[in-house]
Amino acid sequence: MFDTQPRFPELPALPGVGYKPQHFAAIMADPDPVGWLEIHAENYMGAGGRPIAQLRHLSERFPISVHGVGLSIGGEGALDPDHLARLKHLINWLQPTVFSEHLAWSTHGAEFLNDLLPLPYTNATLTRVADHIDQLQEVIGRQMMLENPSSYLAFAESTWAEPDFLSEITKRTGCGLLLDVNNVFVSATNLGFEPRAYIDAYPLDKVGEIHLGGHDEDEDDHGAPLLIDSHGKPVVDPVWALLDHTLARSGPRPILIEWDTDVPDWPILAAEATRAATALAKVAA
Amino acid sequence: MSVSQDIFRAALLDAAQPVPEGLLDGQGRAAGRRYNVYRNNVAVSLTEALEVGFPVIRKLIGPENFKHVAGQFLRVAPPTSPLMMFYGSEFPAFLRDFEPLQHLGYLSDVARLELALRQSYHAADAEGIAADALAAVPPEALGALRLELAPAVRIVTSDWPIFDIWRFNTSENAPKPRAEAQDVVVLRDGFDPEPHLLPKGGAAFLTAIGKAAPLECAVDAGGDKFDLTPVLGLLLNTNAIAALHPTGPNHRPNHRPSQGT
Numbered sequence: 034m035f036d037t038q039p040r041f042p043e044l045p046a047l048p049g050v051g052y053k054p055q056h057f058a059a060i061m062a063d064p065d066p067v068g069w070l071e072i073h074a075e076n077y078m079g080a081g082g083r084p085i086a087q088l089r090h091l092s093e094r095f096p097i098s099v100h101g102v103g104l105s106i107g108g109e110g111a112l113d114p115d116h117l118a119r120l121k122h123l124i125n126w127l128q129p130t131v132f133s134e135h136l137a138w139s140t141h142g143a144e145f146l147n148d149l150l151p152l153p154y155t156n157a158t159l160t161r162v163a164d165h166i167d168q169l170q171e172v173i174g175r176q177m178m179l180e181n182p183s184s185y186l187a188f189a190e191s192t193w194a195e196p197d198f199l200s201e202i203t204k205r206t207g208c209g210l211l212l213d214v215n216n217v218f219v220s221a222t223n224l225g226f227e228p229r230a231y232i233d234a235y236p237l238d239k240v241g242e243i244h245l246g247g248h249d250e251d252e253d254d255h256g257a258p259l260l261i262d263s264h265g266k267p268v269v270d271p272v273w274a275l276l277d278h279t280l281a282r283s284g285p286r287p288i289l290i291e292w293d294t295d296v297p298d299w300p301i302l303a304a305e306a307t308r309a310a311t312a313l314a315k316v317a318a
Numbered sequence: 319m320s321v322s323q324d325i326f327r328a329a330l331l332d333a334a335q336p337v338p339e340g341l342l343d344g345q346g347r348a349a350g351r352r353y354n355v356y357r358n359n360v361a362v363s364l365t366e367a368l369e370v371g372f373p374v375i376r377k378l379i380g381p382e383n384f385k386h387v388a389g390q391f392l393r394v395a396p397p398t399s400p401l402m403m404f405y406g407s408e409f410p411a412f413l414r415d416f417e418p419l420q421h422l423g424y425l426s427d428v429a430r431l432e433l434a435l436r437q438s439y440h441a442a443d444a445e446g447i448a449a450d451a452l453a454a455v456p457p458e459a460l461g462a463l464r465l466e467l468a469p470a471v472r473i474v475t476s477d478w479p480i481f482d483i484w485r486f487n488t489s490e491n492a493p494k495p496r497a498e499a500q501d502v503v504v505l506r507d508g509f510d511p512e513p514h515l516l517p518k519g520g521a522a523f524l525t526a527i528g529k530a531a532p533l534e535c536a537v538d539a540g541g542d543k544f545d546l547t548p549v550l551g552l553l554l555n556t557n558a559i560a561a562l563h564p565t566g567p568n569h570r571p572n573h574r575p576s577q578g579t
Contacts (some may be wrong), residue, residue, distance in 0.1 A: 080440060082509055083439070102400070103400025113400075187349075
């Protein structure tokens, strides 16, 4: 469909990290054990300057996963044509290995609310999300992956369980899935379901990428734990255990460490990636 | 009970509104403060975007005051695009009209300078013309020459000493701001934008250049006291001239309305 093919046609089943400009020199000097990088699409939609130049440079050496945070695929309104055009432009020049977005909404009318807001799992939502994914995949001329959210609350009107909802979307649209294992742990704790049962119900054959990240701890009105997906801390042990459970069923997958706030120095991030490499080695053996 | 996105949005940036009905915890009880996670995420993430974008304003009014002002701003002017790198273009006007900060008249213009720096950082790349390109233009053709500025060039005019205020708050041992009006040009040689203080008439000259006026007309726009040499030297030294376009004499009258018969 494109004149040019991605330089790296597949994400390797290795650890990757969310790219932060302050790590540029360290990554170029010695990326080990990181084998690929993820960027937030919206941060690379300026006309030029250092961000674009660094990304061009990195893309010559690493497979790049482009992760959108602003398309509002679950929005009740139409997808923003300007933003679709920007995504298409980025994907055309960068030729990333994969593109992913969220099962969430963030745009309301003319406003962009800069958060991944939750959706009720109903037939109406399913149709709308599937239509938007069809439209996006048509515009960018390739398959996308959809990521499961972190949930802090549930909708009384929901009629679908989340794994079934996502599974149905893949069937209708042909899209792939991105499985955020920390999000599963956060949602399971917050809504009181069994995280391993969620993983077992998830269509793991559709999963092209796994996310891991840190979360914060709070409480709800009843003193029950309320975990908040913050990407500002190390991945906790129960999430590493849930990753092992997932990999035992899925086999090796590309695993991303997301660390977006209070970003640490490279060695700390690389140590998290090494832990992901250890988890992968267990299933490769 | 269906919770539309209109309903979800209405309470999101207004803590006085009740949490929408139909939102639950995992046991069928009302979601309560769980909804506040979204309220908090939106307000905190937008405040942080403004803190990153306007570090000098934050320093000038203090971090706590800045949070307060940002909290008011983001409620009247939430982003209208997912490109957070450009969020806050209405912040200077908001500061200008914000009653509690009226005594700090320079804030709005300093915010315009910070905005210009950010826009310059993300502007398209351009290579400067060769060092001898201007010297190669025959003297008689210089007046009609049009200079194309690099996309990263930004001009900020002010009745306040914005260059001094910016420098005093961003570099150590900078001199105290002088009591004078200052115009600034933001130039980006490579990837890092830098503000430069313009001499008298410099902003009018550059504005005319930016509107594709021939060099001769732009110099006229700079006024009697404008000295072209240092400004041209600055532009050349920072690769701020992206191209030279010779124009025929036919084009000149369009830019010289004052020369009418």
